[in-house]
Amino acid sequence: MSVELPEIVAAALSRHPCAGVRWVAYSGGLDSSVLLHILARLRLPVRAIHVHHGLSANADAWQEHCVSTAESLGIPIEVRRVAVDSGDGGLEQGARRARYHVFAELLQPGDQLLLAQHGDDQAETFLLRLLRGSGALGLAAMAESRQLECEGGSTATLLRPLLGTGRDQLESYARAEGLSWIEDESNRDLSLERNFLRARVLPPLRERWPVRERVARAASNLREAADLLQDLGDVDLLACDRREERFGESIDLKLLCQLPPRRRKNLLRTWLTRLGGDMPAAVHLEEALDQAMAAAEDSELAVSLVGRVVRRYRNRLYLTPQLPQALATGDWSWRGDRTLLLPQGWELRPGAAWPAGDYRVHFRRGGERAQPLGRAHSQRLKKLLQETGLEPWLRDRVPLVYRADAPESLLAVGDLFRCEEGLPDALEWRYCGLPTAI
CATH class of the missing domain: 3.40.50.620 (HUPs)
Structure with missing residues (x-):
């Protein structure tokens, strides 16, 4: 032995x-x-x-x-x-x-x-x-x-x-x-x-x-059958316009609805597998799909499914990582010359042309207004974020960039838009994953 x-x-x-x-x-x-x-x-x-x-x-x-x-x-x-x-x-x-x-x-x-x-x-x-x-x-x-x-x-x-x-x-x-x-x-x-x-x-x-x-x-016999089902799931994911998002991935919900129910379930199983997820119980998978299909277009749907979350926005179905329930608060100093690591797995990266300087960064606190380049007047930030199409579950997590010596002067809202002439459009706001070490 x-x-x-x-x-x-x-x-x-x-x-x-x-x-x-x-x-x-x-x-x-x-x-x-x-x-x-x-x-x-x-x-x-x-x-x-x-x-x-x-x-x-x-x-x-x-x-x-x-x-x-x-x-x-x-x-x-x-x-x-x-x-x-x-x-x-x-x-x-x-x-x-x-x-x-x-x-x-x-x-x-x-x-x-x-x-x-x-x-x-x-x-x-x-x-x-x-x-x-x-x-x-x-x-x-x-x-x-x-x-x-x-x-x-x-x-x-x-x-x-x-x-x-x-x-x-x-x-x-x-x-x-x-x-x-x-x-x-x-x-x-x-x-x-x-x-x-x-x-x-x-x-x-x-x-x-x-x-x-x-x-x-x-298990060996079933794996061969499962591989065939995953091949079909990959074909359906492609047909449903699977695309990478800022946070997770999404597919076209109207195209998904055109598939027979059994293929919708197979697509979701395949999608979870491709994103490294576990296999959910059949009843949980069906419940998630039923809620997604029945939810209103502007609903705040969020159904947990084996470590991922099924969401819906603007006729697309999203599969995202989980978000911490409590929103991080704080005010961070930033020189603008290197990546700023933000709480809860996010980061803000400057491009090569972004000018170094003294900046302050924080998340939304409520009541902010902004005047994007090309606009004659300022508007409520909440309305502007809706216009950009930013998903609702990310709107409280977008970093707001200010000059340190002018804390009321908003320069940029993540990489969504700028508010001041002369600033290059060279920021990247992205999710890099939650740390697990404590």
Whole structure:
């Protein structure tokens, strides 16, 4: 067994070569401890990343264990602390989103992230999605390898080299090699769906059927069907005028309405997948689509869906990241000669021709007026933002640029318009993603 597992991992790495840095997600549990040890044994250059969720009283001790173990194997390790939001999908889903936000920040184009999920995890995922009413794409469960979106729209690769193995094999390897690992006390909490399935449902099934092998075969067959559905979804996304927006993406709602209901759902599933989202339960996906189709054109629709938000504006359907509920306040000094990092994941970039100087920047506070170039009179900023077509959910987040010595003289409203002659149109206001480290 000690020989077999390294060969399995080496074969997976050979099938999926890496052009950049290989990272291994290292929680300190049995699975990731075995994978880390195998990678060290194979003498492959790799770096470890440990995500500190702060959900257990033992989290600091787990971090110390992981750092000590990685260092003893000669593997560099990074630790990132995150804040977990359980508001959309519960604690497990919130922790997963926080981890993947760290991965998206950390990985660079061409990098590879190794996860230690195995065949028993695959069986659990398949059954959980079956019980939640997932379609073919969800029941295809976890792929051995897939693309992972990074910050700035680039992609890395996610690889699960142990997906063809079982927990019993990993435990045999760990005991033979004398490894120590962390036992997360939350794994005993049977109120969590996966733990209940693992402890109460799967054992009697395994007494009668080779569950892991049967699920692997079914998932493989379903993945072929899911790939065909995604091909159709990509065709429909293109036909519905999918386009990148300042914040997320959008499609033409009228064109979407021309599709049969089953293809609308398939389009939304494909869209979520292409943006790196999880598979929603069928009922949640249908509810989001129904609300979007029924909402008034000028409604403030915002339906949360597995870490994304479905919105509607001016006959377009948007799929955006989540926005923090509380709007950041403040007043920021800016020299105008480098990028200004704004709260909640936004930034303001000057072009090469933007003049350096002393500026003050803040978000809307209410009651502002502006006089864009070419206008004879000033108007309420609220009305001007409506004219520009800026989406309603972004209007309180657009940066207003003033001269520091003239705090009432508005120079520019993000990159939407300027209010003073002689200023080059060379600002860029963009979303770069929320930081997860705390």
